[in-house]
Amino acid sequence: SIYIPQKLYGEVTSPLYPKPYPNDFEETTVITVPVGYRVKLVFWHFDVEPSEGCLYDYVKISADKKTLGRFCGQLESPLGNPPGEKEFISEENKMLLTFHTDFSNEENGTIMFYKGFLAYYQAVDRDECEPQYNTVEGSYQPRCQQLCHNYVGGYFCSCRPGYELQKDGRSCQAECSSGLYTEPSGYISSLEYPQPYPPDLRCNYSIRVERGLTLNLKFLDPFEIDDHQQVHCPYDQLQIYANGRNLGEFCGNQRPPDFDTRSNAVDLLFFTDESGDSRGWKLHYTTEIIKCPQPKALDEFTIIQDPQPQYQFRDYFIVTCKQGYQLVEGNQVLLSFTAVCQDDGTWHRAMPRCKIKDCGQPRSLSNGDFSYITTKGVNTYEARVQYSCHEPYYKMKTRAGSSESVRGIYTCTAQGIWKNEEEGEKMPRCLPVCGKPVNPVTQRQR
């Protein structure tokens, strides 16, 4: 036997090809390609002494312990048994080509010269994923228990979701203890759904989405989990938790209600016992952004700026007060107010109130007094006081052209400051009046 070095393609010829081959010759060429491939061989030239049953000279092709054919003659001739355009393919990665010649090539006394053959072979991928015939069991067996993936030169097995490939590289065992779902929406089901789920399961499916989103669960039909008429879920159970809060334990044929979990983290625990043929469950989960309650003013002086029809996570609103009022939170006066919608659907600050501005007690006037035009003692927005000087000794200083009607009148403004229309915040001044004795000198006797 001649062992051709392992390669992906090559050629095999008869000795001395294309010169006539010698007599009395037998040689077996062993063609090998890499594991994972098969040998495919075709004859490009074939010129071997034809004979009945190819008894004299012949080329024999065998592979996988089987003879694929014995050939002689010429490719276009009907004499003998030429291979024609036939492709010879092995199952494994080896093929044997045997060339046999007898002691002479004489025909009717004439010596005939035959050129022999030229064959090309190549390695072709072996689809290992094709079911293999098991001779023991007498049937075709799949290469992998669940999923087989062929590639050039090889293959590998994998398992469906919820299953784990075992060490043998072909069998799958249920593994559903740490399923994690993070997409905004998706489907989750028991193993094999809608086929019966396997026994002895300890499945945990976790859905985790971004903060500020809430998960909605909707179970689909069919919904079948082993149950009992009198006892609640003694065999198999589906438990649902949202942020650690138990939403319930479910079994039977009645699918659970739709859930708005108000949570961005949901866990589904599915336990099955050693038997049963229920078809399991499937749900569709979606997310929507968390919403906050519509803000409401606590009094008629509060203004919510640019109110929105709806507020959701990260939205905010600003509150101001009507003129003459100020924001108050508890006992504290605020310069501004903003509240933000949090990821749990609550506002990060409670609505404040608007309290009327208080200017405080009017400042006392040196050499003068003030009296209330509006309610005495009330110093809130729009209250008014009238300052006056201790006449006749003092007189209020006025600027040229000032109006008598507003002189000395101060109003509590929206800014919380006492102000005069003309003088602004400036306090009035009482200036001495000169030359006006209360009791001027008079003389009687002339």
Place this chain on the structure above:
Amino acid sequence: IIGGQKAEPGNFPWQAFTNIHGRGGGALLGDRWILTAAHTIYPKDQNKQDSSNKDVFLGHIDLEEIEKLGHHPVRRVIIHPDYRQDEPNNFEGDIALMELENRVTLGPDLLPICLPDNETFYDKGLMGYVSGFGIKEDKIASELMFVRLPVADRKACQRWLRTKKSNDIFSENMFCSGDPTIKQDACQGDSGGVFAVRDRNRNIWVATGIVSWGIGCGEGYGFYTKLLNYVDWIKKEIGEED
């Protein structure tokens, strides 16, 4: 005050009683300034430095009572730059201002006097009042006295000074008042007080002069610093409002 009479409460509420280098007078301007004669602070014949004690009293016609009311501390003194302490016959610029430490509270017995704004206040014959705690006849006063005097003719005053062979300067910044034939005059201790005129049109009293100098008391004319010529200086020093 020679030939005068006692004042009644509220007659001259601007009157100040000073005791700096002896008794003197003054007048309240606004609620924080005392107008007086410069020579009451820097006397001519004594060559004294500015006294550290400037006692100023306000608000009563009785000397004892005015002192009981307490003195008003002086924050600062402003002497007119034209005043010459070292020239005994020259009372030019005999005007000074004293700023009180604290504003006073006005009332019926304490009110300021106004300043003049035109020359009519110096028309010959216009009557005015001079008040003070100064010598009366031959006794020192213990109550506020006053006398009513006419503005005199300048030429008559000049003639009179010539008869007295006086070297005293009678400038345009002064006026004279009184009558040599009538024993009515201001006297020592009245200096610094004001010659007050009633403006009937506006019903206000106006200080037109400061008691400044004379020759003797009650024997001729009295000479006064003409305030109209110093109003701008006063306003500059104490501010328009005060």
